[in-house]
Amino acid sequence: MKKIFWHTLLWLNWGIIFWFWWTNSGKLISPNLADMAIVFGRLAGLVAAYMILLQFFFMGRLPFLERVFGLDKLAKIHKKNGKWGFYFLILHPILLVWGYSRLAKISLVDQFLDFFFNYPHVYLAVIGLILFIIVVISSIKISRSRLRYEWWYFVHLIAYLAVFTSFWHQIRVGTDLLSSQIFYWYWIWLYLFVFANHLIFRFVRPIYNFFRHQFYVIDVVRETYQAVSIYIGGKNLDRFQIHPGQFMIFRFLAKKFWWQAHPFSLSILPEGKQLRITVKALGDFTAQISDLKIGTRILIDGPYGVFTDLFCVSPKVLLLAGGIGITPIRSLFEQMVKKGRDVSLLYLNKTQKDIVFKDELEIIAQHYGGRVKHIISEEPDFSGEKGRIDQEKIQRLAPDYLSREIYLCGPIPMMDATLKILQELGIPRRQIRYEKFEL
Ligand SMILES: Cc1cc2nc3c(=O)[nH]c(=O)nc-3n(C[C@H](O)[C@H](O)[C@H](O)COP(=O)(O)OP(=O)(O)OC[C@H]3O[C@@H](n4cnc5c(N)ncnc54)[C@H](O)[C@@H]3O)c2cc1C
Known part of the structure; x- marks a missing residue:
């Protein structure tokens, strides 16, 4: 599927979200600042929820999306989208607390406490927000190289919990959602679509491939003082569809290695009998890779990447x-x-x-x-x-x-x-x- 299809789908969803917001909350727009804050606070919540869902969609390793954009580009979009989604997420409670406190003529703190204790599931939203803040701080730290990649990765996993708490809050108290059965079910299906795909391609597919191909290390060969090649064998490798230039994400099921998954590119032609990756020692994981024992089983996720000759037209x-x-x-x-x-x-x-x-x-x-x-x-x-x-x-x-x-x-x-x-x-x-x- 071409890029244009995905762009259209993306914008179509934006259109649906805005339309439902406009037909429900839009009529509250008035010159009154408090009303405006509430109306746009609700919009910020919807925008943030959609952008967070997109975060999972982009990083779900969905083959039909990856084949069009490539995982590295999707990771780049994920970073940018995550930043903007976070701004809207913060804006949502700020505008609502401020708007309602002005209408009720009470302090911001009293308004917040009222929401927290008297409205159902708002405490879940607060927990979700705190979790998202932790995820964002860890991402800023990794981009400044002040946090080990693995720590960042594990902290990033709490985003699953954060999205669950936010989802619950959204379907329980989201005013625009609860105002229309169609809008309500639209969101439920959106979540189901994203997370079903995420589950299938991120978790089920590698496990399926593991049992189907039973990948294991057949040899470890030193190439230079810093680089080693790992030769990989398995069953039915002729049916493992991979193109030169692509990469896979490897989890070696051995004592020092199993808890980390790292991407490496295919370094020979895939001729159906074996695969090979070649790894340069650049950090703690890659420096130890030459210790891998022959026979080590491997969980392989992929292949991924659009760095292939499939679309190369020039001779x-x-x-x-x-x-x-x-x-x-x-x-x-x-x-x-x-x-x-x-x-x-x-x-x-x-x-x-x-x-x-x-x-x-x-x-x-x-x-x-x-x-x-x-x-x-x-x-x-x-x-x-x-x-x-x-x-x-x-x-x-x-x-x-x-x-x-x-x-x-x-x-x-x-x-x-x-x-x-x-x-x-x-x-x-x-x-x-x-x-x-x-x-
Ligand atoms: C698409 C792709 C293809 C690659 N192909 C090869 C290859 O063929 N040969 C090769 O030697 N290297 C390749 N790499 C780089 C390799 O993945 C990293 O060098 C390796 O993960 C570093 O791990 P480390 O723990 O040894 O080093 P660290 O010092 O922990 O990390 C060095 C840097 O590598 C990146 N990194 C670390 N862990 C991961 C991870 N789990 N997933 C993604 N990035 C990570 C981070 O940017 C980090 O700052 C590829 C990377 C990508 C994204």
Whole structure:
């Protein structure tokens, strides 16, 4: 399904929500400030509830949504939507408490206490709000790298409890909802749709795949001083549909590992017999991955990602990789040259010791064509290309870059710098595909 379908559905729901609010609360609009605060306070509550539902929808790992936008883009939208949803969530009680306190001519505190003790289920809304505040604070901390990813992840799980308490409050005291049976059931179905999909794709599908394919570690092979490849076997792998360039989320069922799930890209062609991921030691989890024992069972969620050649229309491609960003590019390179595309790969590393798949890339290029150029940034004695990927190198090493589709993957700073360079070179945005190792 195309983007336009999802945009239309999104706006249709906004339209329905606004229409019901307008027909019920809209008639209370008057020059009186207290009335206005109440009317817009109710609207803020509806907007916040819809945006919170969208949060779960975006991160439900729904294949039909993911295939259109990609999980990394959905994660980006999730962050932005979460921020705005939170503002409306805060605005909702502020406006209502203020509006009703003015009408009743009592203090804000008395009004709040009246709501809390005398209205059914308002205490649930307060609990929900506190839980959401904790989730938001943890997200701000993770974006400033002051919180470990795993801590943030577990704190994030309380959003499920928060949404449950808010939902209960909404269907019990939501004035606009209770004013119309149709609007009431519309919301119930909205919640059911989002959470049923969330449950199926986020929880049931990985467990189903686990039993269907029985993934396990068949080998652990060191590639460089920092990177190891994990070879994965299982049953019916020919029926596990994955494309070069995609990634999966792995939970290794072993003592030190089972409680964390991490995303890694497929680093070979999926030929139905085995899968392979290649992991660079960047933190506590990845540093220990070489300790995995052969036979370890694996829960795999996915595949995900739109960093594939499925929509690549040009016969010529320029692949740009930095460091461990080579993993999806490695499988794409092999697939593309085997399909007869004209492929140039520029691969940036700090030193020659960091190059992953040096021999594999050479063998593929020798057998099937394609050019591989290594660029080394921190080894003055290197006899080949030195420095970083810049305008001059792209113009010289891939002079027909304007007619090539471009795939980019690497560390975030390298990707941001390269995207800027590609823009300066006048390459249209639609010609560039990239995968950020960031969700
Ligand atoms: C789509 C995608 C594909 C990836 N493919 C590869 C690959 O093929 N090879 C490879 O070596 N690395 C890949 N990564 C990066 C890899 O997932 C992280 O390096 C790894 O999760 C870091 O975990 P850590 O505990 O060792 O490091 P930490 O120091 O805990 O984390 C380093 C950073 O990695 C990110 N991160 C940590 N844990 C997770 C998690 N569970 N889920 C998502 N992000 C997390 C956070 O941004 C964190 O700041 C990929 C990431 C993404 C999003």
